[in-house]
Amino acid sequence: MNYFKFIFSLLITIALIVVLNSQLGVAPPFAKFLNPYQGFWQNAENAKTWKDDEAHVPGLKDEVKVYFDKRLVPHVFAKNDQDLYFMQGYITAKYRLWQMEIQTHSAAGRISEIIGEKTIDVDRMQRRIGLGYGAETAQDYIAKDPASKQLIDAYCDGVNAYIKTLKPKDYPVEYKLLDYQPEAWNPLKVALLLKNMANMLSVFEYDIENTNFIAKYGEQNFRELYPDFIDAEDPIIPIGTPWNVTPMDSTNHSQMQAGNAGVIRNELFANALTKPDEITGSNNWAVSGSKTKSGKPILCNDPHLKLSLPSIWYEMQLVSPNMNVYGATLPGSPAVIIGFNDSISWGVTNGGRDVRDWYKIKFKDALRNEYEYNGQWLKAEKKVERYKVRGKPDVLDTVIYTRFGIVVFDQNFGTADSKKNLAMRWTAHLPSNEFKTFYQLNCGKNYDDYINALKNYTCPAQNFVFASRSGDIAIKQQGRFPLRDKATEQGKFVSNGTTDKDEWKGYIPAADNPTIKNPERGFVSSANQHPTDSTYPYYYPGLGVYENYRNRRINKLLTEGKDIDADFMKKMQTDNYNLLASEALPVLLLLLNKSDLNDHEKKIVDALSKWDYYNNAGEVSPVYFDIWWNELRKLLWDEMMDKNVPMKQPSFYVTVAFLKHDSTSQFYDNLSTPNKKETRADIVLMAFKRIEDTLRKKEFTEVNEPYENDDNYKKDDLRTHDWGSYKDTKISHLAMIDPFSSMHVCNGGNIGIINATNTTNGPSWRMIVDEGAMKAYIVFPGGESGNPGSAYYDNMVNTWAKGQYYEADFIKQGDELEAKKLFVSTFKP
Amino acid sequence: MRNFIVSVFVIIFLSSLLQPFLPWYIVAAVAFVTGYFIKQSPLSAFAAGFVAIFLLWISYAFVLSHANNDLLARKVATLLPMGGHVSLLLLVTGIIGGLVSGLSALTGRFAAAL
Numbered sequence: 001m002n003y004f005k006f007i008f009s010l011l012i013t014i015a016l017i018v019v020l021n022s023q024l025g026v027a028p029p030f031a032k033f034l035n036p037y038q039g040f041w042q043n044a045e046n047a048k049t050w051k052d053d054e055a056h057v058p059g060l061k062d063e064v065k066v067y068f069d070k071r072l073v074p075h076v077f078a079k080n081d082q083d084l085y086f087m088q089g090y091i092t093a094k095y096r097l098w099q100m101e102i103q104t105h106s107a108a109g110r111i112s113e114i115i116g117e118k119t120i121d122v123d124r125m126q127r128r129i130g131l132g133y134g135a136e137t138a139q140d141y142i143a144k145d146p147a148s149k150q151l152i153d154a155y156c157d158g159v160n161a162y163i164k165t166l167k168p169k170d171y172p173v174e175y176k177l178l179d180y181q182p183e184a185w186n187p188l189k190v191a192l193l194l195k196n197m198a199n200m201l202s203v204f205e206y207d208i209e210n211t212n213f214i215a216k217y218g219e220q221n222f223r224e225l226y227p228d229f230i231d232a233e234d235p236i237i238p239i240g241t242p243w244n245v246t247p248m249d250s251t252n253h254s255q256m257q258a259g260n261a262g263v264i265r266n267e268l269f270a271n272a273l274t275k276p277d278e279i280t281g282s283n284n285w286a287v288s289g290s291k292t293k294s295g296k297p298i299l300c301n302d303p304h305l306k307l308s309l310p311s312i313w314y315e316m317q318l319v320s321p322n323m324n325v326y327g328a329t330l331p332g333s334p335a336v337i338i339g340f341n342d343s344i345s346w347g348v349t350n351g352g353r354d355v356r357d358w359y360k361i362k363f364k365d366a367l368r369n370e371y372e373y374n375g376q377w378l379k380a381e382k383k384v385e386r387y388k389v390r391g392k393p394d395v396l397d398t399v400i401y402t403r404f405g406i407v408v409f410d411q412n413f414g415t416a417d418s419k420k421n422l423a424m425r426w427t428a429h430l431p432s433n434e435f436k437t438f439y440q441l442n443c444g445k446n447y448d449d450y451i452n453a454l455k456n457y458t459c460p461a462q463n464f465v466f467a468s469r470s471g472d473i474a475i476k477q478q479g480r481f482p483l484r485d486k487a488t489e490q491g492k493f494v495s496n497g498t499t500d501k502d503e504w505k506g507y508i509p510a511a512d513n514p515t516i517k518n519p520e521r522g523f524v525s526s527a528n529q530h531p532t533d534s535t536y537p538y539y540y541p542g543l544g545v546y547e548n549y550r551n552r553r554i555n556k557l558l559t560e561g562k563d564i565d566a567d568f569m570k571k572m573q574t575d576n577y578n579l580l581a582s583e584a585l586p587v588l589l590l591l592l593n594k595s596d597l598n599d600h601e602k603k604i605v606d607a608l609s610k611w612d613y614y615n616n617a618g619e620v621s622p623v624y625f626d627i628w629w630n631e632l633r634k635l636l637w638d639e640m641m642d643k644n645v646p647m648k649q650p651s652f653y654v655t656v657a658f659l660k661h662d663s664t665s666q667f668y669d670n671l672s673t674p675n676k677k678e679t680r681a682d683i684v685l686m687a688f689k690r691i692e693d694t695l696r697k698k699e700f701t702e703v704n705e706p707y708e709n710d711d712n713y714k715k716d717d718l719r720t721h722d723w724g725s726y727k728d729t730k731i732s733h734l735a736m737i738d739p740f741s742s743m744h745v746c747n748g749g750n751i752g753i754i755n756a757t758n759t760t761n762g763p764s765w766r767m768i769v770d771e772g773a774m775k776a777y778i779v780f781p782g783g784e785s786g787n788p789g790s791a792y793y794d795n796m797v798n799t800w801a802k803g804q805y806y807e808a809d810f811i812k813q814g815d816e817l818e819a820k821k822l823f824v825s826t827f828k829p
Numbered sequence: 830m831r832n833f834i835v836s837v838f839v840i841i842f843l844s845s846l847l848q849p850f851l852p853w854y855i856v857a858a859v860a861f862v863t864g865y866f867i868k869q870s871p872l873s874a875f876a877a878g879f880v881a882i883f884l885l886w887i888s889y890a891f892v893l894s895h896a897n898n899d900l901l902a903r904k905v906a907t908l909l910p911m912g913g914h915v916s917l918l919l920l921v922t923g924i925i926g927g928l929v930s931g932l933s934a935l936t937g938r939f940a941a942a943l
Contacts, residue, residue, distance in 0.1 A: 006939035013932040017854050020925060031929065034922040035853035036890035040905055041922075044897030169849075173901070739904040789901030 023179045033176050043173040045790040050823040059086060059157050060829040066091060067814045068822045071806060072784040072792040075317040077814050082154040084320040085334045087827060089158025089185070092314055092331050096786040097163070098172035099310040100332035101182055102734055104189040107131045107196040109387065114180050116390040124397055127385050128413060129273070130406045131199055134428045135191035141431035142187065148436050152187050155334035159185035173788060174735060185332075190435070193332045198428040200305065201350045201460035202479075204545040207358040208272040208422075209648040211494045214265050216645065225650040225658070228534070228542030232653065234552045235530040236463060236475060237514045238521065245512045247537035250483040252490070252501060262501030264360060264494045271414040271422065272646035280304040280751050280761040281547050282349035283573070284465040285525035285554060286473040288518060293565045294772025297467035300569050301338055301347025302763035304756045307731040309741060309794060311782025312764045313338075317810065318442070325442040326776065326810050328765050331786075335438040338765060340776060340810075343445045344468045345769040349526045351461030351477050354541045356426035357490075357504070359404035359497035363421060368410075371402055372498045378403065404497045405429065423497060425504060427480050432458035447472045447517065454478040455510045463526035469771045475524035476515035477531045481508045486539035508538050523558040527551040527754075548653040549579040549752035566777055569768045574755050574803035576748040581625050582613040584656045588628060591659065591684045604691060615755075617724030617748045626726070626750065627694045632687035635678075638671050652752060659684075695721060723748060729757055731781050731797065733788070740788040742781070747801040755803075766805065777805035832869040836877035839863050840930065841885050856882050856926060857933040864937025871938050878934025883927035887919050894919075 020031035033039045050068075062079040064087045069075065074091050078084035093100065105111055109123035109132060126132070142148050163182055175181060214222045233239070252262070284301040292298055305312055313328035318336060327339015338347050363380070364370040370377040381401040386394050400407040405425035408414075433456060440453030450466045454476055457464075461479020466472070482504040484490040495502035514531040516524060529551035530542060557572055585608060594605060604624050611621035633655060640647040650658065658665070663680055670678045670686075678686070724746035733740035749755035749762065756762060768777040781800040785792040799806070811817055814824070843859045860878040869877070894902040899915045906918040 002939065002942050006936065006943060009932065009936040009939050013857065013929070013936050016929055016932060017857055020929065021852075021854065031853050031925050034886075034890075034918075034925055035848075036886050036893060036922065037848040038853055039922075040901065041890045041893045044893050044899075044901040046896040047898050047900070048896060737908060739907040788904055789897060791898075791900065 028177045029179055032179070038169040038176075040173050040176055040789075042169045043176075043787055043789040045785070045787060047791050052824045052826075054826045054828070057090065057161050057827045057829070059161050060827060062829065064827045065814055066825045066827070067811075067817045068824070069809050069817055070820050070822060071315075071796070072822060073315045073317070073809070074784075075319070075809065075811060075814065075817060077319045079321065081151060081320050081322050084318055084323075085151045085154040086158035086161070088316065088318060088329070088334055089155040089160075090162045090827070091158075091316075092329065093159040093162040093185070095784060096310055096314055096331035097159075097182055098174045099734060099786050100159075100185075100189075100193075102174070103196055104192040104332065107135070107192040107199070109385070112387055112389045112395075114178055114390060117392050117395075120387060120389060120395055123387055124385070124413060126199075127397070128399055128406060128408045129199070129424065130426065130429050131192065131195040133406065134195045134198070134426075134430075135188055137429060137431050138191040138194070138433065139188050142191070142433045142435065145433060145436065148433055148439070149187070151439065152190055152334055152435060156185045156187055156190065159332075172786065174737075177737075178735070190333050193330060194434050195428055197330070198460040201352075201462075202355050202426070202428060203273065203275055204352045205354040205356050205358075205491070205541075206275075206543060206545070206648045207492065207494050208269045209646050210492055210543075211264055212268050212645045213640070213647045214493070215268055216647075217639070224662075225654055226543050226648075227654065229530065230548060230651075230653050230657075232548060232552065233530055233533060234548075234555055235532050236477060236524075236526045236551075237516050237532050237536075238519065239533045241516060241519075243535065243537055245537050247512065248483060248506065248509065250485050250505065250539065252485040252488060252505075262490070262495050262499060263488055263492075264496060267494075268645050269420060269422070269494065270644055270646075271409040273408075276306075280756040280758060281528040281550060283525075283527045283550060283554060283754060283756075284347040284349045284463065284475075285523060285558060286345075286465050286467040286475070287523040287558060287561070287564055288473045289471050289772070291522045291558075291561060291564050292772060293563045294770065296469065296770075296772030297471060297473050298564060298566065298569055298771065299340070299345040299347060299465060299467035299473075299769045300573060300767065301349070301465065302573055302766045303338065303348060303350075304762055305764040306761050307729075307764060307781055309731055309733050309782050309788075310786030311780055311784075313780055315778065315780070315784060315808075323443045324812065326808055327767070328780075333435070335435060335442050337438055338767065339442075340769045341442065341444070342469070344441075344450060344466065345771065345776075346441055346444075346450065346467075347465050347767065348462040349465075350528055351463055351479050351531070352528050352545055353461050353477070353479065353481055353531070354491050354543075354545075355428075355459060355461060355479065355481060356424055357482070357502075358494045359402075359423045359425065359502070360494055361400075361402055361404065361407055361421040361423050361497040368400060368421075373403065374499055402497065404503070422494070427459040427461075427482070430458055430480060432456070432480070434458065446470060447474060450474065451476070451515075463528075463531070465524060465526065467769065467771055469774075472518055473524050474515065474517040475526060477513050477526075478510065479513075481513070481538075481540065482506075483508060484539045484541075489539075489541065492541045492543070512538065521559065525551070525554050525558060527554055545651075547752070548651065550754055550756065553577055553579050553754055566768050566770045566773070566775065570777065570803070570805060572754065573763070573766050573768070574749075576615045576753055576755050578613045578615045578622065578625075578750065578753050580652055580656075580752040581611070581615075581622070581629075584629060584652070584659075585611070585613070585625055587656060587660050588632070588684060588688075591681055592688055593681050593685050596685060597688075600692065601688070604688075615723055615748050615750050615753055617746050618722050619748075620722055622723040622748075622750070623695070623721050623726045624691050626723075627691045628687055631690040631694070632683060635670055635683040635687055636667060639667055695726075698726070727757075727759055729759055729762065729801075731794070732760070742794050742797045745781070745797060745801050747803070763800075766800070768805070774810070776808040776810060778808050779805045832867050833873045833877050836863050836867045836869065836874070836934070837881045837884075839867070840878060840881035840934070844882065844885055844930075845889075853926075854929070856930045860930040860933035861937035861940070864934035865941045866937075868941075869938070871935055874938035875931040875935040877931075879927040879931030881927075882930035883923040886926040887923040890919055890922050
């Protein structure tokens with residue numbers, strides 16, 4: 001009996017321990033997670049005490065001091081560059097380790113190691129588009145430059161020195177929730193982070209979508225709906241600027257007569273890479289002293305990305321005898337990416353040029369060992385990718401490499417007609433060393449240093465804006481761009497991989513990339529619009545991926561601006577004027593048949609007619625316009641929403657022009673009503689009628705006014721929903737954990753507006769550098785700490801939402817910060 | 830009763846000494862040994878094990894969370910989901926630790942009777 005009791009009790013105890021120590025589905029291992037000695041309680045940062053501290057860190061050459069200011073921004077003072085980057089790595093890891101690692105795991109296609117089999121296709125996609133391959137190529141290339149390698153190694157050593165200090169209780173809370181451990185950092189991970197960026201920013205090609213459209217709807221419709229340039233073009237390099245460029249020959253001289261033409265225009269493809277359908281974009285500009293109060297330039301930048309927590313950027317000041325630089329760093333990667341030093345400032349927006357092309361590969365037989373090229377059979381290179389999967393056996397995937405890139409879609413990956421082998425050529429796979437560009441900018445003194453730094457920058461292509469204390473302003477679109485033959489519109493459609501006809505023949509020299517210095521108009525700017533007008537001597541596909549609204553608004557404000565100061569720029573970066581609405585709404589109101597409206601709908605029309613086109617948070621008209629516009633596009637472009645044949649919707653600008661000028665097009669007919677042929681007036685009215693329905697269906701959350709349960713709500717009450725609540729901006733945690741996200745952030749803006757904040761995307765960093773006052777103003781939607789248990793995790797969100805800024809403590813000596821510091825950390829070898 | 834109180838104190842003392850260095854389930858070993866060596870009824874052994882870790886985990890978690898103004902605990906109590914109630918999260922923390930410790934002490938007590 002006693003034995004029985006003992007065994008029974010023992011088994012229950014052991015079973016309980018095992019259960020409480022294991023992950024159960026999505027739930028964390030409970031006792032491991034909840035016990036206060038190792039569990040999440042340890043991540044509850046003590047909010048009251050900040051004390052100076054000191055530590056010995058093996059690997060340092062000399063003493064490094066890090067001053068943390070009132071916002072927990074570290075100001076790192078080192079005596080040499082190696083220690084500087086070592087400590088940048090160490091401190092970044094201290095505050096952002098989980099974020100750094102999950103992003104590189106994602107880029108490397110290794111999420112299934114943590115999550116399990118449900119993410120296996122996400123991982124396969126990352127490897128099939130070659131993010132890891134690109135990172136390896138970059139790493140090998142960087143290793144050939146000893147100076148870069150030394151500094152990147154120092155950064156990695158710093159991260160690893162920090163990781164070595166960690167016990168399980170110190171792991172960031174996300175490791176505890178998902179039940180895994182951090183691993184060592186290395187230069188490959190640094191490269192992976194940049195490829196991750198490339199995968200967000202250099203993805204704007206529509207080869208497959210264009211081929212599908214032209215195959216289905218013909219040449220004439222394609223030209224009308226996807227023009228290379230529009231009539232209101234306001235490019236980065238002002239129209240009419242002469243080109244001092246002798247272009248390289250980009251004509252196709254292929255001797256190949258055999259086989260089909262290079263471009264495919266008569267075939268449908270079921271697979272395309274998903275692209276962000278609503279692009280918010282980024283802004284940057286610099287004004288010269290002729291337009292500012294101080295007589296010195298002011299530079300501004302707000303890169304827009306999918307907002308996330310922990311914050312995308314980590315604000316830092318880095319000081320060594322070689323540099324004193326301040327700005328936004330990318331956690332996991334050395335140097336400052338967007339920022340300023342004591343001589344110059346710079347910022348970036350996405351270039352958006354088409355830098356990847358698709359080729360249809362023809363294999364000799366089912367073995368796929370050889371593929372056709374110029375009448376010969378070339379050997380295909382096969383690589384077996386191995387995926388570790390949590391709780392399951394490894395998964396293997398054979399990927400084929402060709403001279404046209406990696407075969408992304410084939411018999412093993414993709415849907416429907418995936419037996420078509422589609423390879424992708426992408427500049428993110430080229431050997432490159434982007435770190436060197438940022439390092440040289442960080443140490444840069446003048447315009448020549450800036451141009452020299454950009455020279456080798458490859459991918460993702462950016463518009464680098466520049467200003468110097470000595471008075472120069474400039475902008476340059478830099479990236480490596482393939483030479484494209486205008487005659488065949490190379491790169492606009494899927495190409496045949498059987499010949500060299502549409503193969504990349506070379507790259508545009510960096511010196512020929514669009515650039516302008518100290519223009520007459522006194523400012524330079526970019527907002528993801530066309531880099532040039534149509535007179536640029538090199539051909540590139542235009543295609544409505546470029547911005548047509550923010551650029552015109554920015555250039556108008558800067559042209560009108562006089563005696564500009566930082567306050568002017570603050571107002572401008574948070575400007576909510578909706579230029580799209582100002583052009584689209586009059587057209588829509590004109591086309592709306594008002595005799596079919598009820599009283600409430602008439603009041604909506606009335607409100608819209610009186611609207612001043614500002615998407616401010618407290619307005620209701622932006623809500624009506626937004627719903628009307630989106631519903632109308634759904635009805636109008638339903639032809640392009642075919643799930644089996646990916647196509648791109650025409651741009652907003654083209655849509656407005658189309659509605660205005662084309663009264664009888666086939667596209668007005670809605671495909672879901674086969675017995676009825678809708679007209680332009682029909683779908684404008686149908687879309688309008690959906691405004692009320694959409695508002696009624698939308699779930700309003702607790703901080704917002706509930707719509708249907710609102711006692712004060714009357715059917716004719718127009719004040720029920722303001723734009724801020726409707727838009728309901730969310731800054732999502734990287735693992736989509738809602739309690740770790742900033743929910744229901746109330747602010748204005750939208751796509752096509754300078755303050756390009758929509759529900760998920762927005763300005764990830766706002767910076768104004770006043771070269772005259774030697775001051776900088778900064779804000780970003782988050783905080784310096786990556787720990788959801790820290791008060792510094794999201795402390796800047798409200799300041800950001802309100803359009804306010806912090807003045808950066810750009811210091812020369814650490815003791816300047818004495819009065820306004822949280823604490824100082826001293827690190828000794 | 831005296832042995833119950835002694836057991837509670839011994840478990841609290843040894844656990845708080847060892848837990849910073851060892852995985853959480855060291856409390857099971859501590860409770861087992863205590864249950865084995867200190868003579869008491871099975872019910873008393875279980876109760877001593879339960880109460881000791883229940884109190885220890887709750888108080889330490891409370892101290893950590895209090896200094897954090899319950900910032901993280903509120904988020905975790907929303908995630909798990911407990912409606913954001915930190916007190917409930919503390920209670921669950923205590924019960925989980927208490928159960929393991931109580932059962933281990935009971936097993937120790939039964940082992941002593943072999």
